[in-house]
Amino acid sequence: MILRLPHKWPLIRLWQRWYRATRSRARQRLQHRIRFFNPEHIFIFRRQYLRARLAAMGFGRIRAMPSPVLAHAGTRAFDAAAYAFATLLYWLTAGAVAVTPSIVVVGAARRA
Numbered sequence: 613m614i615l616r617l618p619h620k621w622p623l624i625r626l627w628q629r630w631y632r633a634t635r636s637r638a639r640q641r642l643q644h645r646i647r648f649f650n651p652e653h654i655f656i657f658r659r660q661y662l663r664a665r666l667a668a669m670g671f672g673r674i675r676a677m678p679s680p681v682l683a684h685a686g687t688r689a690f691d692a693a694a695y696a697f698a699t700l701l702y703w704l705t706a707g708a709v710a711v712t713p714s715i716v717v718v719g720a721a722r723r724a
Contacts, residue, residue, distance in 0.1 A: 620713070621658055659710075662717050671719030678702050679714035 624646060632640060659676040666674050678698040681691040698712045 659715065659717070666717070666719040670722055672722040674717065674719040675707065676710060676715050676717045677707075678710045678712040679716045681712060 628646065631643070635643075663674045663676065678695065680695050684691070695712065698710065701709050701711060
């Protein structure tokens with residue numbers, strides 16, 4: 613199974629902490645938008661949750677890797693360099709850090 617998912621959880625958490633630290637409670641209650649959250653994505657799943665759920669469903673060797681950035685005209689070189697950096701960081705941290713906007717979760721079925 614291969615899933616490509618938005619990887620916005622860390623950005624959302626960081627922004628919300630900043631928002632709470634810099635805004636009054638009255639203004640926080642009026643917040644109508646969450647930065648980095650796309651309302652078209654109904655759910656946000658963390659990597660740990662997906663790994664646990666896939667393992668419970670019988671998948672083994674589950675990995676969450678950086679997803680290539682969708683390149684746009686004029687930014688291909690930058691996007692390729694950013695993806696190379698993200699991949700290097702992923703391997704240097706033994707898979708603990710993925711800094712791309714999306715991640716790919718791969719799970720292989722266990723053999724009987």
